[in-house]
């Protein structure tokens with residue numbers, strides 16, 4: 001029998017996260033205070049995040065210890081198995097080996113609890129009683145709901161309205177874990193009321209939901225805001241995925257030629273690739289590829305610029321690939337990829353040409369996802385299907401070039417709560433969507449006068 005899975009023993013779980021900021025080949029542009037134009041300091045962020053997480057956000061230590069209390073919770077589903085997708089390999093008939101980390105085995109079904117658990121832990125340790133957050137697909141909201149329950153924190157989730165309506169089961173999961181889930185835009189915040197006054201039928205967006213969650217957290221001194229992607233400390237927590245993968249592949253004597261992941265705010269992709277980015281910076285020949293939707297092509301069509309992280313312009317200016325903070329992506333089913341910006345770390349690495357970005361249409365991603373389910377059994381989250389489409393494309397290229405390749409990717413979550421999206425695809429209701437250039441240019445006018453990185 002050929003080996004399909006590589007496991008790590010619980011005693012082999014990585015005990016430190018990896019911080020890429022210690023190895024960046026060139027300095028990153030700092031976040032700026034929109035009022036003064038000066039770099040933001042830890043005190044500027046204190047109303048939004050607890051100081052222990054702010055310290056991680058700005059840390060340049062290469063390795064940060066994972067607290068015992070967090071490791072204890074991680075062991076509920078970690079280390080996650082590394083799989084070899086042998087059936088897909090046979091189907092594609094290309095000279096490739098395909099390995100993937102199965103992050104769908106966590107209780108909420110994705111990589112998101114890798115950061116939800118430490119974020120809840122650090123907030124609790126800082127004396128915070130309630131967390132407020134946004135969610136797109138509902139994966140992040142459900143992960144934080146579970147983590148808050150583990151550390152006895154209250155949790156309020158602003159869920160992008162289109163997903164709230166498409167995905168009632170995610171809302172039920174959040175409620176089961178004790179959270180309060182509200183469709184966004186809502187009339188609970190000034191940011192939400194303003195959007196509803198302009199468009200009562202707004203489908204919402206991650207940018208709008210972030211504005212609501214920040215406003216809600218800042219108004220209550222016992223509450224803080226929690227973000228499921230984009231920020232340095234979130235990417236840091238996700239590196240456990242890539243660190244485990246490295247140990248697992250070492251066990252079978254394999255090193256990847258290509259590392260891939262889908263990208264919404266950049267966290268699962270960064271999680272699997274940053275330990276390999278470190279190798280690349282130190283001379284390894286390896287391709288690192290991010291997959292995004294053509295309907296929200298932040299890295300492939302958006303400039304690298306200073307912009308706000310949210311629609312209501314409450315965050316600092318962040319240097320990142322962006323489509324403009326008031327860009328509202330089409331309501332595609334991969335709700336977690338509908339974000340106008342991108343993690344500054346991922347954006348910087350794209351700018352430095354260490355990472356490459358490719359965009360995929362939703363029909364192409366669902367075709368790849370269905371092909372995957374029929375070959376490998378597991379039904380992927382619509383976001384994850386973007387990574388699978390990238391893998392299929394890479395395999396086809398290897399075949400055309402006659403080159404052998406080892407591909408590693410992050411299977412970021414299962415799609416068992418996203419079956420309505422599969423229904424829409426299988427019944428022919430999904431359409432191709434190419435974002436018109438005029439819409440990008442319109443949205444980018446909002447950031448024309450901002451400082452340049």
Ligand SMILES: Cc1ncc(COP(=O)(O)O)c(C=O)c1O
Nearest residue numbers: 139229264265266267268336413
């Ligand atoms: C399963 C899954 N994959 C990927 C993403 C995209 O987020 P990120 O780029 O932060 O990993 C999401 C976001 O909701 C998700 O739920």
